[in-house]
Amino acid sequence: MHDIRAIRENPQGFDHDLKRRDLAPLSAELIALDDARKGAVSAAQANQERRNALSKEIGGAKKAKDEARAAELMAEVARLKDEAPGLEAAQAEAAQTLDARLAAIPNRPKDDVPEGADxxxxxxxxxxxxxxxxxxxxxxxxxxxxxxxxxxxxxxxxxxxxxxxxxxxxxxxxxxxxxxxxxxxxxxxxxxxxxxxxxxxxxxxxxxxxxxxxxxxxxYAAVDGVTLNQLQQNLEDTQDPSTIYNTPKGTPSLARDNARDVLEWLPKGRRWxxxxxxxxxxxxxxxxxxxxxxxxxxxxxxxxxxxxxxxxxxxxxxxxxxxxxxxxxxxxxxxxxxxxxxxxxxxxxxxxxxxxxxxxxxxxxxxxxxxxxxxxxxxxxxxxxxxxxxxxxxxxxxxxxxxxxxxxxxxxxxxxxxxxxxxxxxxxxxxxxxxxxxxxxxxxxxxxxxxxxxxxxxxxxxxxxxxxxxxxx
Missing domain, CATH: 3.30.930.10 (Bira Bifunctional Protein; Domain 2)
Structure with a gap:
């Protein structure tokens, strides 16, 4: 896993190391994903800060017995609360997108590693x-x-x-x-x-x-009997689950890519x-x-x-x-x-x-x-x-x-x-x-x-x- 801060500090060095691995430059893409993450974090923080500020104003309005103003402020707080889950979800999604991209990139070679294709x-x-x-x-x-x-x-x-x-x-x-x-x-x-x-x-x-x-x-993945029974029930209309992990390419009822996706469907009972x-x-x-x-x-x-x-x-x-x-x-x-x-x-x-x-x-x-x-x-x-x-x-x-x-x-x-x-x-x-x-x-x-x-x-x-x-x- 790469450190996005190090990539930001020296994007040219990161791209140079990727080139030695015969990979295209990726620093600009990663920095853009990090910018999107930071933007999502800022939006969620701004929402929370605004709600906190409004809560103080509501207290002041009630103390001044300005019920109309207090109602107006509470309505805005309610609106911001409704927006908060979406902002938090966007923040989590942006972080996950960046992390997934970073996790898919191989390690950077040391300077003394010889260059070669194979x-x-x-x-x-x-x-x-x-x-x-x-x-x-x-x-x-x-x-x-x-x-x-x-x-x-x-x-x-x-x-x-x-x-x-x-x-x-x-x-x-x-x-x-x-x-x-x-x-x-x-x-x-x-x-x-x-x-x-x-x-x-x-x-x-x-x-x-x-x-x-x-x-x-x-x-090789191993699943327990309970999970395998769940799998069989879920796939009974497609094909025998005993062949799920070795489905040949081109199988009409269950494409090979879908067979791979079955592992994603098994959140419990799976070990490697x-x-x-x-x-x-x-x-x-x-x-x-x-x-x-x-x-x-x-x-x-x-x-x-x-x-x-x-x-x-x-x-x-x-x-x-x-x-x-x-x-x-x-x-x-x-x-x-x-x-x-x-x-x-x-x-x-x-x-x-x-x-x-x-x-x-x-x-x-x-x-x-x-x-x-x-x-x-x-x-x-x-x-x-x-x-x-x-x-x-x-x-x-x-x-x-x-x-x-x-x-x-x-x-x-x-x-x-x-x-x-x-x-x-x-x-x-x-x-x-x-x-x-x-x-x-x-x-x-x-x-x-x-x-x-x-x-x-x-x-x-x-x-x-x-x-x-x-x-x-």
């Missing part, structure tokens, strides 16, 4: 080479997993459809080991506090971290399945005023994550690279504006430490303006080497968001010695994606006979198992 504009920041011989070819993870009989996509499809997987036996344990290893590393060596958050959250939480409203189609633990962890400080001494807050969680992957049709359809449900260890930091850049580099170091201890080759890319996330000021992507594809694939993103999310959440801190209250800065990063770490371990530690060597860092979590060999190996 991932081709990203810039190498640094890289790390494994101490082991780097494989340049080999089988992909799903080939290894299916060959061992420990990775089952067909069974998952029967249960849930495409982009799900069932892991069994030693592979299931290896995935669990990876998550536990990451949590222990971040809590024991990096100073993060482990949190077990809810994975169902309200609209306000999703808005706070900027998943809503722009990225609604990428999210989290796309990342960034949402609940960051929102722990919503509507709060922290003390500066309490900062930085460093939080971590291992949770399932859920993403509809609405824009990923036809991409990475084989294997576990792009799934609707996956596990991830998330890192979140809440800090002061002065420390956020330093905290960003620290968070990146913490995420990199996971791959270094697993002895996996990777590179760090600074994302360009055209490839950054909506809420980010600056993002580093860590890309791990996957020999089965003979390329690097993203395994972590570490972003600094400045006060962008804090403004949406109302998250602030009070400076030392009772100084002014300011918005906190928020940061988030994967520490790292567990499923993608499993892919990287499988492909980089594969053996010629189809077995998989367990990295030494995971040995304490594997009960002495050093090699994964399924019944079909």
């Amino acid at each position: 991932e081709h504009g990203n810039v190498l920041y640094r890289e790390f080479s494994s101490s082991r011989e780097k494989l340049t070819e080999g089988r992909q993870h799903f080939e290894l997993g299916e060959a061992t009989g420990l990775m089952d996509f067909e069974a998952a499809a029967k249960l849930s459809g495409s982009r799900f997987v069932v892991l069994k036996g030693q592979l299931a344990r290896l995935e669990r080991a990876l998550g536990q290893f990451m949590l222990d590393l971040h809590t024991g060596e990096h100073g993060y506090t482990e949190v077990a958050p809810p994975i169902l959250v309200r609209d306000e939480a999703m808005f706070g971290t900027a998943q809503l409203p722009k990225f609604r189609e990428d999210q 399945l989290i796309p990342t633990a960034e949402v609940p962890l960051t929102n722990l400080v919503r509507e709060s005023i922290l003390t500066e001494d309490a900062l930085p807050l460093r939080l971590t969680a291992l949770t399932p994550c859920f993403r509809a992957e609405a824009g990923a049709a036809g991409r990475d359809t084989r294997g576990m690279l792009r799934q609707h449900q996956f596990n991830k260890v998330e890192l979140v930091s809440i800090t002061t504006p002065e420390k956020s850049a330093e905290e960003h580099e620290r968070m990146l170091d913490c995420a990199e430490a996971v791959l270094k201890k697993l002895d996996l080759s990777y590179r760090v890319m600074t994302l360009c303006t055209g490839d950054m996330g909506f809420a980010s000021q600056k993002t580093y992507d860590i890309e791990v080497w996957v020999p089965g594809q003979q390329t690097y694939r993203e395994i972590s993103s570490c972003s600094v968001c400045g006060d962008f999310q804090a403004r949406r959440m109302g998250a602030r801190f009070r400076g030392k010695e009772g100084k002014a209250v300011n918005f906190v800065h928020t940061l988030n990063g994967s520490g790292v994606a567990v499923g993608r770490a499993l892919i990287a371990v499988m492909e980089n530690y594969q053996n010629s006979d189809g077995s998989i060597t367990v990295p030494s860092a995971l040995a304490p979590y594997m009960g002495g198992l050093t090699r994964i060999e399924g019944p079909n190996t």
Whole structure:
């Protein structure tokens, strides 16, 4: 969320930053909306002030026993009272219009973010080479997993459809080991506090971290039985509500856009399945005023994550690279504006430490303006080497968001010695994606006979198992 006062103070700078995001200038439009808001506020205030002044005059007229004048003044007060609800509604509508417009605009990139239209504009920041011989070819993870009989996509499809997987036996344990290893590393060596958050959250939480409203189609919504019954009753003349969220484009009885609008019709009983633990962890400080001494807050969680992957049709359809449900260890930091850049580099170091201890080759890319996330000021992507594809694939993103999310959440801190209250800065990063770490371990530690060597860092979590060999190996 942007500060309209900052836009007013430097509209050219705001438009310059939007241009770097390949967006048209918007400062004039936003200032005009703010002018309309201020006008509506002034009109409502003038109405109230006039009523207050007239009330005093009525008292004077009655004291002077000028009943005619008192009646005239009371009639004007009654008229002003009748106008007040409309003025208040206009004030609220003007504020909502401005806020909605501001909420739809992505964060401003930092000055040192490279410019570019897409991932081709990203810039190498640094890289790390494994101490082991780097494989340049080999089988992909799903080939290894299916060959061992420990990775089952067909069974998952029967249960849930495409982009799900069932892991069994030693592979299931290896995935669990990876998550536990990451949590222990971040809590024991990096100073993060482990949190077990809810994975169902309200609209306000999703808005706070900027998943809503722009990225609604990428999210999964859950409704309770009562609300679903209400929905069925409301839609009984159109179509079966069981298909409401997957209505194909062109359906005659209920257009796709109307299907999206159904979510707006469900004010109660709706929750969102989290796309990342960034949402609940960051929102722990919503509507709060922290003390500066309490900062930085460093939080971590291992949770399932859920993403509809609405824009990923036809991409990475084989294997576990792009799934609707996956596990991830998330890192979140809440800090002061002065420390956020330093905290960003620290968070990146913490995420990199996971791959270094697993002895996996990777590179760090600074994302360009055209490839950054909506809420980010600056993002580093860590890309791990996957020999089965003979390329690097993203395994972590570490972003600094400045006060962008804090403004949406109302998250602030009070400076030392009772100084002014300011918005906190928020940061988030994967520490790292567990499923993608499993892919990287499988492909980089594969053996010629189809077995998989367990990295030494995971040995304490594997009960002495050093090699994964399924019944079909």
